[in-house]
Amino acid sequence: MAGQEAKVDPMHQFAIEPLFGSKHWELAGYNIAFTNSALWMAIAAVALWIFVAGGMKRQLVPGRWQMAVETFTGFIDNLLAANVGPAGRKYVPYIFSIFMFILFANLLGLIPLPLGMVGVHAFTATSHFTVTGVLAIMSFAIVLVVGFWKHKLHFFSLFVPHGTPLVMIPLIFCIELVSFLVRPFSLGLRLFVAMMAGHVLLEVLSSFVIDGIHAASSGIGPVVAVLSFALMVAICALEILVAAIQAYVFALLASLYINDAENLH
Template sequence: MAAEQAKVDPMHQFAIEPLFGSAHWEIAGYNIAFTNSVLWMVISAVALWIFVAGGMKRELVPGRWQMAVESFTGFIDDLLEANVGKEGKKYVPYIFSLFMFILFANVLGLVPLPLAMAGIHPFTTTSHFTLTGVLAIISFLIVLVVGFWKHKLHFFSLFVPHGTPLPMIPMIFVIELVSFLVRPFSLGLRLFVAMMAGHVLLEVLASFVIDASNAGAGYGLLIGIPSFVLMLAICALELLVAAIQAYVFALLSSLYINDAENLH
């Protein structure tokens, strides 16, 4: 009887697994094992630190590295000035860190780094809502703290657009409040879905290439090669999506901060 053909599970790539086992890694009954997800968050953070540190030389004639860091910083500075105004200057460190961390996490999850021999495979941490949700909640908390600190109870006027007829104020207030409270969920969900969908599609196409190659030369030419070419195209598209999603996350965070700084 022929051996059963191996199946490719497109969801296995998102599995969070402890790297050093899960025993004896508990505090107050909660498991705190060091997982592959944590590893790639650390790698992304270290890569970002190295990138920024390498561009902080402040040379009179900046090199390419310094110019790259200054270009990204200037990009975020312009983004905040356009959406928040002069008050946005103080948020440059946070939005810059947010944008760059998401960008590094997205890209590193796509790059086939030579770590497979050590049992470490690329892992996209932003394909998990636990991470994207936490990042969204941090931005949301900043909005709440700034809004109430700067405007006190007048911050609630954000939920009643100017010129709203008096009888409609209660209904509009509830609608605007619910819309406001949903913001962190939609912000985190957008990034999570975009990254997860692309990786699932790449895994499915990879299974087409493998199965077609195992089925014979005819299937390999008819299905395997077109699937492989499509994989390359989608990989390039995914790199673009990685950058766009980091930008969208930073942009929406800036717009939400603008609501807290400049009530309308």
């Protein structure tokens, strides 16, 4: 019993394993092994490509699939129009890519593959801060580049809100600067933590199910197992919601930050 309990490791699902013997692939001295993480990112990208390609019929009267794709592009378009204004249109490709890639990666990571018993399980690339961090840094880099490109050094006035008393400017400037610099971290960590927490919770609950069944002789075990299973189903639904909301939050915050760079105050 003790040995079986130890096998349920809620963190094992986040382990990265090189696939297809690519463990020692290197590029300029850096390891670039094709891992399960890379595989699931690629699956997300291909699924996204198939999804968008299905909406490319360009019919005047759209079918259901085309309608679905146009709903997503229209959603991102509206998001940017509302938060950035007319200048936001040129960011639609980037925000759409970010939003859909995160959404697909989040949702694909939730798929409970029946092959899990033989060790093949879905991997959530967005539960790694190496991935979410890069996405956040990319978004933040766009903000910096656009901000300094458009407003030159005047961009620093972003850190001095309107109507700040003169004596307060140094202090406010420092506070605003710190809050600005924290953005990429909060952006990346929020997604990473939300995805990881949900998956750990599901894994812990599933371990309760297994342990409960193993402890059937104690009488209370099956009750715990059934309750945990019901809770798992409910939390799976919640996780689907969280997967969509976190993708939306990432896209929304990225567009809000871009707004700062585009329309300084």
